[in-house]
Amino acid sequence: MARIYQLLFALCWLLGCWLAMMGVHESGHVLGGLLTGGEVARVVLHPLAISRTDLAVNPHPAIVVWAGPLIGVLLPLCLWIAARLWKWPQAALVQFFAGFCLIANGAYIAGGALEGIGDCGVMRQTGSPLWLLWSFGLVTIPAGFWLWHRLGSLRDWWQHPERTTEQSTWIMLLAVMTMVVLMACFSA
Template identity: 55%
Template sequence: MLTLACSWLGMQWVHEAGHVLGALATGGEVERVVLHPLSISRTDLRTNPRPLVVTWAGPAFGVLAPLILWGMARGFSLDSAYLFRFFAGFCCLANGAYIGLGSFDAVGDCGELLRNGAAMGELWLFGALSSASGLILWNGQGRHFGLGNNGQPVPFRHCAGLAAITVGLISAGNLFFGTG
């Protein structure tokens, strides 16, 4: 459960970081970022000269950044690399489902993308590729979480680390970005 909570919060952070970076790179001005564990995250912009770029930057960065983190964890042979893999899979699945399925109701970023010229097929393609990538990353990982015949206990230090990160993300979100 802790892994899911931490992944949800981390996914919100990297997704919104993508919007912020996209805005800054295109001359936009960020008004505020809302990051709260009990609400849907969002980035409000004061000015947004390139809305299509800024909107795509959220899910794109939200998928790529965790994949890079997992690659780095693997490269350094961290024994916690499985947690980074889980997080990358979570972010791929969450962003993919959000964009792919959200396209049908044009909710949130999907509505912005469609209003600013993205084709429905682009959203479906992103959704399918990202979601499938997430499921592929998750495949066979249950053993690291104590599941299956070869299940291994999760090391206490990994649980403690996830708890600290979760508390840190909640605290930083409330301190710096407010509750909504």
């Protein structure tokens, strides 16, 4: 039974990381838009869609488009640093999330650079050189894997399913279900 709780916790945690990463990334676009005098028309954060932020007025599209991935990696890193400094009991989960955000944002920008996928198309249209997009990925992806590597062995985690409690699994499932419902209800 411990293995089932371990697997359910891991699946919920990965889904939660994905949903939270999209939220942090889009909050960067929103913040960039508001700070540059833009007007946010809508934010799509539906759990079954790729997130996006649409601005009705966008006087500085280069800043707004870069704010998404930059805030998307810096905010989780700051949260991880705070978790370490204040010795939070769940600092390892925050570290995993920070690594997840680094890898996801880096892969998105570096991987979408040539085809101009999503934000990368706007980055290229507003003058960001290809080498800059690739450099972003070259810095963030290894940094994310470094954070994950510091968490210890995946094999060690797998061999000790008893470390994942039934209570933490149900809490994680409830948290992810809540995120999904809220995102579905309030997404534009």
